Amino acid sequence: MSKSLHATKLLFFFSLFFLLLVCTASAQSETPGQYLDDSVITTKVKAAIFDEPTLKSLQIEVETYKGVVQLSGFVDSSESVKKAGEVASKVEGVKSVKNDLNVK
Numbered sequence: 001m002s003k004s005l006h007a008t009k010l011l012f013f014f015s016l017f018f019l020l021l022v023c024t025a026s027a028q029s030e031t032p033g034q035y036l037d038d039s040v041i042t043t044k045v046k047a048a049i050f051d052e053p054t055l056k057s058l059q060i061e062v063e064t065y066k067g068v069v070q071l072s073g074f075v076d077s078s079e080s081v082k083k084a085g086e087v088a089s090k091v092e093g094v095k096s097v098k099n100d101l102n103v104k
Contacts, residue, residue, distance in 0.1 A: 030066065038064040041093045045069055048087045055084055060101065062088070067095035074104040 030038065042064040050057040060073045069088050075081055085099040 034066060037093065038066065041067065041069065041091065044091045045088045045094065048091055049084060052083065052087050055080055055087070060084055064094075067093060068098060069094050069096070070098040070100060072100045073102070075101050076104065078103055 042062050045062045049055050049060055063070045071084055081101045085097050088097045
């Protein structure tokens with residue numbers, strides 16, 4: 001009986017450890033649903049930037065993580081930096097925009 005109790009305790013602690021490990025990992029990474037949502041947002045932002053005639057979309061990179069869009073790359077003017085941020089922020093699902101565009 002003591003072996004059975006010991007085995008049960010051991011199983012309980014391994015289960016608890018695994019549960020804590022999974023919860024910690026998921027708090028720091030995206031779920032599949034969040035990843036899909038971010039992919040959709042990225043696609044919509046790229047399309048909106050492409051549709052904006054004043055922006056050269058091939059020079060602007062777009063990444064999204066948990067609804068936060070990051071713009072990076074090079075544009076021709078500070079007005080383009082501002083315009084790209086405005087366009088991105090108007091896309092549905094965007095929580096905020098981190099504008100790291102540089103004027104070349």
